[in-house]
Amino acid sequence: MKINMKYYGIVAEKMRKQAESIDISANTVEDLINHFSEIKTTDYKVAVNQDIVKADYRLKENDEVVFLPPFAGG
Amino acid sequence: MLSKEEKYRYSRHLLLDNVGIKGQEKLSSASVLVVGAGGLSCPALQYLTASGVGRIGIIDDDLIEESNLQRQVLYSHDDIGRNKAFVASEKLSKQNPFVSFEIQQTRLTNKNALELFSRYDIILDGTDNFATRYIINDACVILGKPFVYGSIYKFEGQVSVFNYNNGPSYRCLFPNPPSEVGNCSEVGVLGVLPGIIGIMQSIEVIKIILDIGSVLSGKLLIYDGLSSDIHFININKSQEYHSELTELKNSFEEFDYEFFCSNKNGTITCKDISAESLEELLKSEIVQIVDVRQEWELPKIPNHLVVNIPMDEISNSIHLLDKSKYTVICCQTGVRSKKCLDTFEKEGFVNLYNLKNGIVSWQK
Numbered sequence: 001m002k003i004n005m006k007y008y009g010i011v012a013e014k015m016r017k018q019a020e021s022i023d024i025s026a027n028t029v030e031d032l033i034n035h036f037s038e039i040k041t042t043d044y045k046v047a048v049n050q051d052i053v054k055a056d057y058r059l060k061e062n063d064e065v066v067f068l069p070p071f072a073g074g
Numbered sequence: 075m076l077s078k079e080e081k082y083r084y085s086r087h088l089l090l091d092n093v094g095i096k097g098q099e100k101l102s103s104a105s106v107l108v109v110g111a112g113g114l115s116c117p118a119l120q121y122l123t124a125s126g127v128g129r130i131g132i133i134d135d136d137l138i139e140e141s142n143l144q145r146q147v148l149y150s151h152d153d154i155g156r157n158k159a160f161v162a163s164e165k166l167s168k169q170n171p172f173v174s175f176e177i178q179q180t181r182l183t184n185k186n187a188l189e190l191f192s193r194y195d196i197i198l199d200g201t202d203n204f205a206t207r208y209i210i211n212d213a214c215v216i217l218g219k220p221f222v223y224g225s226i227y228k229f230e231g232q233v234s235v236f237n238y239n240n241g242p243s244y245r246c247l248f249p250n251p252p253s254e255v256g257n258c259s260e261v262g263v264l265g266v267l268p269g270i271i272g273i274m275q276s277i278e279v280i281k282i283i284l285d286i287g288s289v290l291s292g293k294l295l296i297y298d299g300l301s302s303d304i305h306f307i308n309i310n311k312s313q314e315y316h317s318e319l320t321e322l323k324n325s326f327e328e329f330d331y332e333f334f335c336s337n338k339n340g341t342i343t344c345k346d347i348s349a350e351s352l353e354e355l356l357k358s359e360i361v362q363i364v365d366v367r368q369e370w371e372l373p374k375i376p377n378h379l380v381v382n383i384p385m386d387e388i389s390n391s392i393h394l395l396d397k398s399k400y401t402v403i404c405c406q407t408g409v410r411s412k413k414c415l416d417t418f419e420k421e422g423f424v425n426l427y428n429l430k431n432g433i434v435s436w437q438k
Contacts, residue, residue, distance in 0.1 A: 006305065008296060009227045018298070043252035047307045052247070068296070068307060070248045071225035071232050073263055074114045074202040 001025070001061045003032065009069040014038045030055035032065065044069040076102070080172055084126055092286040098126060102172070104283040105129040107194040109182050109210055111158035112136070113268030114224045115200030116148040118276040122198075123166045123173050125280060130166070131194055132159040133178040145265035182206055184327050187213040196279055198222045200272070204251040205335040211236060211244035215316075216323050220282055224275040229264050229299040231271035234290050234309065235278050241291035246312035251335040267299050332430075347427040349436040352402060361400040365433070366414050371406065375433065385410055388417050397423050404429035404436070 004021050012018045015038055026032040029046050033055070045052050047066040048059065059065070076084070076098060087093045087101075104127050108115050111134040122130060138146070138153045138161060146158075153161045163175035178190065182201075191197055191213050199222060201207055207223070214221040220238040224231065236243045274295065281287045294307045330351045347355075355361045356379060363380040366388065383391045385405075395401065401423050403411040412428045419426060429436065 008230055008298070018301070041253070043250075045247065050306060051308050052310065066296075066305065066307060068294075070204070070252055071227040071230070072202060072204055073226040073261075074110055074112055074200050074224065074268065 001059065003059060004062065004064045006064065006066045008067065009044075009071055011039050011042055011044050011067045011069050014042060026059060028055065029053055029057045029059065029065075032059060039067070042069060075099075080126070083170075083172070087125070093284060097284045097286075100283055100285075101126045101280070102128040104196070105131070105194045106196045106198055106279055107131040107133065107191060108198045108200055109206065110134050110136075110200035110202065111146075111148075111162045112142065112200055112202060113145045113226065113263070114272040114275065115198070116146045116162070117269045117272035118198055118200065118224075118279075119148065119162055119166055120169070121273055121276040122279060123170045125276075126170065126172060127279070127283070128172075129174050129176065129194075131176045131178070131190070132162055133180065133182050133190065134159040134162075135179055135181045145263065145268050147269065182209060184209050184213070184329060184331055188217065188326070191217050191219055194219070196220050196222060196282055198275055198279060199224055203335070205331040207244060208251065208335060209331050212322060212326055215243050215245075215319065216326060222275050222278050222282075224268075224271045226263055226267050226271055228261060229267060231267055231274075231297045231299070233271060233274045233278065233295040233297070234293060235282070236291075238282065238289060238291040240311075242309045242311040243315065245315045247294065247309050249312065249315065264299060270297065270299070346408075346430040347402060348430050352427075352429060352436065355400055355402070361402055362395060363402045363404060363429075364395065364414075366403060366405050366411055367433075373433065375436075385414055388414060392417070392421050395423075397421070400425040400427065402427045402429055404433055407432035407434055 002021060002023050006019050007015050007017065024032065024035060045068045047068060048057060048063050076095060081088065084098045087098050088095055106122055106127050108119055108130065111132050136158050138149045138156055138158055140154060143149060148162050148165050157179045159177040159179050163177050167175060187209055197210055197214055197219050199207060199210055210221055214237045221236040223234045223236055223244060278290055281289050292309050294309055296305045330348055332346055361379060365375060365380055365382045366385040368384050369382060401418065403414050403418065405411040408429060408431045415426060415428055
């Protein structure tokens, strides 16, 4: 299914992009995360359509998914 | 009661429906503690001062450096070497003599946070590391104070208001610190970015004081400077964290936040450990302590878990150590041991710690 991805901070750096639309076979957020080997050891929260979700959240076509790491700087 | 001068000074506020004289008086009666006087805090402090927040506390033990001047706009070249909290209050007092400043030229810790925070209405986060953010959050939760959060990374920033009107806390969003993030001295930052984020924080403070508009409680604002995009994420309160409040109150002052967060002074993978935390680790026997001093240095540490490998012999002897154990490197005061961490990291030691302040602090 088509998922619209948005990356921030160190996740965007490792993915080498800030946003993309992907066509992926994934039922849950956990399935989705497993596709991204680049950020396997990176800590981030997942938000779908503006809400933070858990790994078992079931994705739908055209969901907006954000990978959100914490920022340290100030 | 506003004086005639204040009425002139704040006349543009008095003209606003949502502010007026009553609003300006609320600002004058309010108190805000700004933690850190760096990139986020400089612009935030300027606008809180100009707006007439009555009492502003600033806590920072840092001294001004040349590289700060690219973004910490309160400071100039002549201020290099001086304490940030002190210089900030000096400049801001001139900007607005109706504001009173209270400065602490010290570092915020969990030993001083509760007493300090209790003196202010609102806490503004101008910090650059996770340990301090978690201290601020937990102290605000314990005391019931709003925590106006801001953080930055290269061209992006995050803003939210935690612990406000029964809203979520920072730990509801990020319960634990990450294992790998750097601060500005390592990764760089666009100078104007903390300017934007710091000012976004200050308008949240003003809205809280005036009780107007919609405060960013339960919402995280993410700003992307390169695309000018602003994104909002909803944050839910974590029942788990808030149900442990009593335990949090009891353990707050004993908890080792720097050990918990691997980001003391922005170093990415090496962690500082205090003598107290080391004592705890020793009980479990899963630790090996590497004393990198020369053989003749005293005091010797009478513990079977200590191995003495002088700094210049590390590469020859490092293969004798067990990489899977917690490894604490130590020396007299913590300086040499910190320098050795690189060598251990390259060899694949993962649970690596530096004994902060050295054997001198441990043996007390």
